[in-house]
Amino acid sequence: MRRVSQLALAVLLGLLAVGAMTVIYLQQAVDPLMFFNSDALYLPALYHDVLVRGGHLNQWYLTPAPYFFPDWLLYFGARGVAGDTYHALAVLMAVQALALWGLLLLLVRRQAPLLQAAAAATAATAMVCFAASRAGYPYAYVMLGSYHFGTFLMVLAGLLLVLRRSVPGLALLVAATVLSDRLYALQFVLPALGMLLLLRKDFPQWRRLCLAMLAGCVAGVLLYKLKLLVPNSASMPWKLAPAFAAVRVQELLDVFSALRGPCAPLAWYVALYYLLLLSLAPGTLLGRGRWRLARPEAAWLGMFNLSATAGLLLVMALSSAPATTRYLIPMFVLPLVLGPVLLFASWRARQPALLELSQSLLLGLAAVAGAGMAHTISTGGALKQEYYPAPVACIDRVLAQYDLQHGFGGYWDAGWLAMNSHRQPSVAPVKPDLQRLNWITSMANFRDRYDFALAAPQASDGDRPSQSTVVALNGAPLAVVGCGPLNVLVYPRAGARIQ
Secondary structure (H helix, E strand, O other), X not given: OHHHHHHHHHHHHHHHHHHHHHHHHHOOOOOHHHOOOOOOOHHHHHHHHHHHOOOOHHHEEOOOOOOHHHHHHHHHHHHHHHOOHHHHHHHHHHHHHHHHHHHHHHHHHOOOOHHHHHHHHHHHHHHHHHHHXXXXXXXXXXXXXXXXXXXXXXXXXXXXXXXXXXXXXXXXXXXXXXXXXXHHHHHHHHHHHHHHHXXXXXXXXXXXXXXXXXXXXXXXXXXXXXXXXXXXXXXXXXXXXXXXXXXXXXXXXXXXXXXHHHHHHHHHHHHXXXXXXXXXXXXXXXXXXXXXXXXXXXXHHHHHHHHHHHHHHHHHHOEOOOOOHHHHHHHHHHHHHHXXXXXXXXXXXXXXXXXXXXXXXXXXXXXXXHHHHHHHHHOOOOOOOOOOOHHHHHHHHHHHHHOOOEEEEEHHHHHHHHHHOOOOOEEXXXXXXXXXXXXXXXXXXXXXXXXXXXXXXXXXXOOOOEHHHHHHHHOOOOEEEEEOOEEEEEOOOOOEOOO
């Protein structure tokens, strides 16, 4: 009975952490723009256009990572259950956090008894939810779809399949995930292949596992290239540019510094974890000495984590694209669960006293994280039923007054207005020079003529076209109305065009 109650406590703390994170979102106690900007609204916009408006997938310009699996399945299911975008995002983040808990439980269970495995999974999930509720990146991506968190869940699934020697399942998983997000090849396939080769003495089926991953990777790339699901593909933003290495390294250091603000203990734990793992690497890879990971599965997981992180950091340091936290999810989340895994594995005799102590400490950590989120909830106010900011309401009044429906604007304004407006206009994304921008949008949004434009009041503001640029091409509008940071330029009877 005591074991059952302890297990129930672990499950309850995990559920409370997931529920608290979701409530914080519904209170809008974390910046709503995190969820309702044009990037974050990719899946909602796609669902709305194809399944609500009757649009066509072959007209869409998808992202370089289209996120078919598992993100489409998760969001489309959440949207069907919730009935609207606002609540669908709440369901999605809860499902992703619960999937994280389940996969972590299965992974830790291979190294520890069920109670300790449940405690470790709960502590890791609670810390991720706590950091996310404080907008601590990259943990915050558990609250978002289409930001590679679904891919990270598939990294965990891939680790389980390798440890279980499940060759067919591994091939299918790699094919589906590489088709959806080619970053998976860097985050999972390459480091898994490398560690299977280096530690092959502990994996009699290493050849079959390697062939399964290679075959799945090739199949995923070919399916992407065939353009059956991605008729209008975009290239990945990464190109080798060693000249920018110093800048990229500084950007990566800035990621760590930014995390230290809302979640300093987590940031320092991750840093110390990798220092310890690095010190264990020589003995573990050589299979000699006392200072090493002796248990085969723990050794493979630890070295996989180290090599995956090193490879990812190297690629980002040499990339032409700015370093971004969304690619670093495995680097920061894996230590939360693999730390306890490596600790459990080091206790060869499985001393009951140490295991029970670790279980209590992990559950205590989960409780502390839950208490932190409870405090946020207590000061967060009532639950909100929608996101409808004042600038959108202002633009809606202009659209209603002049009966406007088809417009254009900068990328960050186009998707933001189209998905948050009650009037549901079509808004084509354009560059500051009014050239069309084929990025996370449908061809159907582009027309020969438009009846309104969203512009920066003065000079071009980032991705926004300026009012003067719009006027220079289309002449003076019938009216100009300021709504927050934007001016709405009214061109009734489709009096505006783009380049």
